[in-house]
Amino acid sequence: MATTPSRLDVDRLISDPATRIVVCCGSGGVGKTTLAAALGVRAAENGRRVVTLTIDPAKRLAQSLGLTELDNTPRKVQGIKSSNGTAGELHAMMLDMKRTFDEIVEAHASPAKAAQILANPFYQSLSSSFAGTQEYMAMEKLGQLRKSDRWDLIVVDTPPARSALDFLDAPGRLARFLDGRFIRMLLVPAKAGGRGYLKVMQAGLGVVTGAMTKLLGTQLLSEVQTFVAAMDTMFGGLRERADATAKLLRTPGTAFVVVAAPEPDALREATYFVERLVEDDMPLAGVVVNRVHRSSVPELSAGKAMSAAEALAEGGPDASLAAGVLRTHAQRMQLQASEEKKIAGFSLALPSVHMASVPAFAEDVHDLAGLRRLADALCGAQPAASEPAGSASG
Amino acid sequence: MSRSNASRAAQDRDWEGVRLHVVTGKGGTGKTTLAAALALALAQGGRRTLLVECEGRQGLARLFDAPPLPYAERKVAVAPDGGMVYGLAIDPEEALLEYLDLYYHLGTAGRALRRFGAIDFATTIAPGVRDVLLTGKAYEATRRTASSRAARTAAAPPQTKDPNAYVYDAVVMDAPPTGRVARFLNVNAEVAGLARVGPVNKQAESIMRLIRSPQTVVHLVTLLEEMPVQETLDGVAELRQFELPVGGIIVNRMHEPLLSASDLKAAAAGRLDEDALRRGLAAGGIKPDDRVLGGLASEAGEHARQLTIERKLLARLKTAERPMYQLPDLDTSDVGRLYALAAELTNQGAA
Numbered sequence: 222m223a224t225t226p227s228r229l230d231v232d233r234l235i236s237d238p239a240t241r242i243v244v245c246c247g248s249g250g251v252g253k254t255t256l257a258a259a260l261g262v263r264a265a266e267n268g269r270r271v272v273t274l275t276i277d278p279a280k281r282l283a284q285s286l287g288l289t290e291l292d293n294t295p296r297k298v299q300g301i302k303s304s305n306g307t308a309g310e311l312h313a314m315m316l317d318m319k320r321t322f323d324e325i326v327e328a329h330a331s332p333a334k335a336a337q338i339l340a341n342p343f344y345q346s347l348s349s350s351f352a353g354t355q356e357y358m359a360m361e362k363l364g365q366l367r368k369s370d371r372w373d374l375i376v377v378d379t380p381p382a383r384s385a386l387d388f389l390d391a392p393g394r395l396a397r398f399l400d401g402r403f404i405r406m407l408l409v410p411a412k413a414g415g416r417g418y419l420k421v422m423q424a425g426l427g428v429v430t431g432a433m434t435k436l437l438g439t440q441l442l443s444e445v446q447t448f449v450a451a452m453d454t455m456f457g458g459l460r461e462r463a464d465a466t467a468k469l470l471r472t473p474g475t476a477f478v479v480v481a482a483p484e485p486d487a488l489r490e491a492t493y494f495v496e497r498l499v500e501d502d503m504p505l506a507g508v509v510v511n512r513v514h515r516s517s518v519p520e521l522s523a524g525k526a527m528s529a530a531e532a533l534a535e536g537g538p539d540a541s542l543a544a545g546v547l548r549t550h551a552q553r554m555q556l557q558a559s560e561e562k563k564i565a566g567f568s569l570a571l572p573s574v575h576m577a578s579v580p581a582f583a584e585d586v587h588d589l590a591g592l593r594r595l596a597d598a599l600c601g602a603q604p605a606a607s608e609p610a611g612s613a614s615g
Numbered sequence: 616m617s618r619s620n621a622s623r624a625a626q627d628r629d630w631e632g633v634r635l636h637v638v639t640g641k642g643g644t645g646k647t648t649l650a651a652a653l654a655l656a657l658a659q660g661g662r663r664t665l666l667v668e669c670e671g672r673q674g675l676a677r678l679f680d681a682p683p684l685p686y687a688e689r690k691v692a693v694a695p696d697g698g699m700v701y702g703l704a705i706d707p708e709e710a711l712l713e714y715l716d717l718y719y720h721l722g723t724a725g726r727a728l729r730r731f732g733a734i735d736f737a738t739t740i741a742p743g744v745r746d747v748l749l750t751g752k753a754y755e756a757t758r759r760t761a762s763s764r765a766a767r768t769a770a771a772p773p774q775t776k777d778p779n780a781y782v783y784d785a786v787v788m789d790a791p792p793t794g795r796v797a798r799f800l801n802v803n804a805e806v807a808g809l810a811r812v813g814p815v816n817k818q819a820e821s822i823m824r825l826i827r828s829p830q831t832v833v834h835l836v837t838l839l840e841e842m843p844v845q846e847t848l849d850g851v852a853e854l855r856q857f858e859l860p861v862g863g864i865i866v867n868r869m870h871e872p873l874l875s876a877s878d879l880k881a882a883a884a885g886r887l888d889e890d891a892l893r894r895g896l897a898a899g900g901i902k903p904d905d906r907v908l909g910g911l912a913s914e915a916g917e918h919a920r921q922l923t924i925e926r927k928l929l930a931r932l933k934t935a936e937r938p939m940y941q942l943p944d945l946d947t948s949d950v951g952r953l954y955a956l957a958a959e960l961t962n963q964g965a966a
Contacts, residue, residue, distance in 0.1 A: 250641055250642035250643020250843075277794075279842050279845065281841075484643070486643070516910070517913065518906075518907050518910035518911055518914070521907065529896070532899050533895060533898060536895070539892070539894045539895035539898065541875060541878075542874070542875075542878050542887075542888070542892055543892055543894075543896045544895070545915070546874070546892060546895075547901075547911075548873040549874065549911075549914055550911055550914050550915075552873065552918075553914055583917050583924065584924065587841075
């Protein structure tokens with residue numbers, strides 16, 4: 222018998238006053254955003270003051286949370302009830318990465334310098350389209366929300382990335398760039414005219430800038446240089462902020478919830494993520510397997526249903542109805558078995574990880590009632606790979 | 616219904632004359648799998664295709680049960696009736712160095728660039744440069760002929776003595792997800808705006824010419840679920856707005872109806888005749904108690920509602936007025952599935 226993975230008790234996690242940040246991560250298409258919103262609703266209805274930071278919600282979900290525009294400000298969600306007599310609150314906000322970046326610039330530079338940076342074409346591209354900016358700014362926003370101390374709990378939905386690990390890696394990439402050797406090098410001509418010890422370096426520099434100029438053209442390179450010179454005073458501040466947020470993610474008040482679906486790609490991404498969190502000593506709360514298919518009649522096996530359906534092939538309308546229903550059931554049982562096998566393989570590789578699952582709903586979730594239903598299913602659910610279903614199967 | 620492969624004439628194929636197939640889709644829709652199936656379908660009958668992965672996930676290697684792909688073109692599969700699929704996982708850093716070497720013979724300067732972190736800078740930070748390199752590699756492979764410089768070092772040998780014959784009959788690119796694909800492909804225009812002169816600019820302009828030409832199409836993979844369908848329609852609109860060529864819509868993992876039309880209608884409305892069901896089941900040797908009967912009826916109801924939703928979403932996709940390919944839900948993850956999907960794509964005219 223396979224060992225049953227211990228259950229992730231989501232209610233306890235989000236109701237515990239010590240839990241201040243929950244980060245939902247996982248690969249694209251597993252339902253992270255919806256799940257993060259559902260956790261927010263649940264925690265608020267359990268009496269906590271909650272803010273959810275979403276990155277790119279589907280339009281209807283955003284509307285149901287009262288988010289009509291991307292304005293980078295938490296908005297109170299109407300319709301939150303109290304489940305235990307304590308009235309909580311839910312606020313929701315959508316990340317505006319460019320505005321977040323602009324605000325950092327404005328906070329760290331003099332008004333004149335800030336205006337100069339904001340108008341720089343290279344900055345404009347960097348702040349709106351660099352692949353790591355979104356992750357970096359999500360972290361930054363998280364840091365700001367936590368620092369304000371207005372919330373009991375912050376639920377973060379991570380950006381849609383090609384790989385779940387991007388969320389952890391991208392901020393570092395941007396920080397390395399801003400602090401890096403290449404940037405220092407670009408700064409040299411602007412800062413230190415002809416100091417002797419730079420001569421050697423400048424020989425190399427000539428080759429490099431020469432090649433870069435050849436490649437990108439002088440105009441882009443000079444825009445980058447102007448940008449770097451203007452940003453120079455800010456680098457220290459940026460780095461400090463990034464370091465502080467990175468530290469925050471390692472504190473006991475933070476919990477990572479990895480979201481997956483019972484499909485090979487999503488489970489593999491989840492494995493990478495779990496391994497990485499463990500390696501980096503990040504506080505992993507557990508894994509939620511979303512959209513799991515379950516049959517309510519597990520005692521009727523797929524094989525038995527199929528042979529009964531075949532036996533009914535020649536009958537009248539009653540038989541044809543029964544045969545169709547039996548085929549539907551057989552398909553559900555096969556799907557359930559195949560998902561259970563995949564989930565069992567996953568938990569076998571990561572035996573100490575807490576798990577929970579959420580059943581698949583036929584309809585998309587896009588209102589508070591739907592989010593509540595999802596949260597109920599998550600909190601009342603059995604661990605994803607519990608005892609083998611269909612114990613009475615024949 | 617399905618046209619036989621052997622009798623298929625060239626005009627039955629929807630993308631005759633297309634040499635670069637860009638495949639996108641929302642995360643989780645099966646974009647990489649479908650890109651691979653399309654490359655297989657296009658290679659069928661002795662042709663040769665290149666399947667390009669550009670997001671460093673080694674998804675192709677896993678699909679074909681191969682070891683991780685290096686930055687080199689490797690044979691990954693043999694197509695039905697002969698034909699060969701090559702795979703390439705593009706590494707932007709390597710692509711930049713290769714590019715510099717090919718066109719500028721930068722040698723030492725190239726190494727210096729790397730030492731100073733300039734390569735890192737150019738490939739991860741400089742807006743658009745990474746994307747130019749990724750699309751640029753697909754561009755080069757699409758246009759590569761036996762006499763091209765790159766043909767001398769590449770894995771796939773020329774097939775004929777004709778120096779002007781293309782090395783690959785078609786190139787299939789597993790592109791970034793729907794939400795980013797228009798910007799990814801159009802980034803060449805962005806770079807052209809940012810780096811107003813210089814070789815990157817020139818390169819970007821020629822890539823853009825190929826992408827906007829009748830030789831290129833962008834296919835969108837979707838599931839019949841609300842969010843992927845919405846993203847697909849948004850993606851089509853965005854591609855059109857950027858004047859990028861929209862190809863077909865590939866609908867993945869469709870469910871087959873398992874009940875008759877009238878039973879489906881009743882089940883969807885929650886009005887399944889439970890007495891008739893009980894009689895039918897009894898005739899099949901199953902005597903259900905009320906719980907089992909209710910459970911089976913509710914499963915049939917879920918199935919019916921699922922199909923109703925799928926039908927509505929399919930109708931919404933039709934408003935995009937693009938060729939659609941409808942693929943079944945195959946619950947396997949082995950290489951055989953790729954061949955089954957490839958055959959389906961061929962039958963429906965996608966290749």
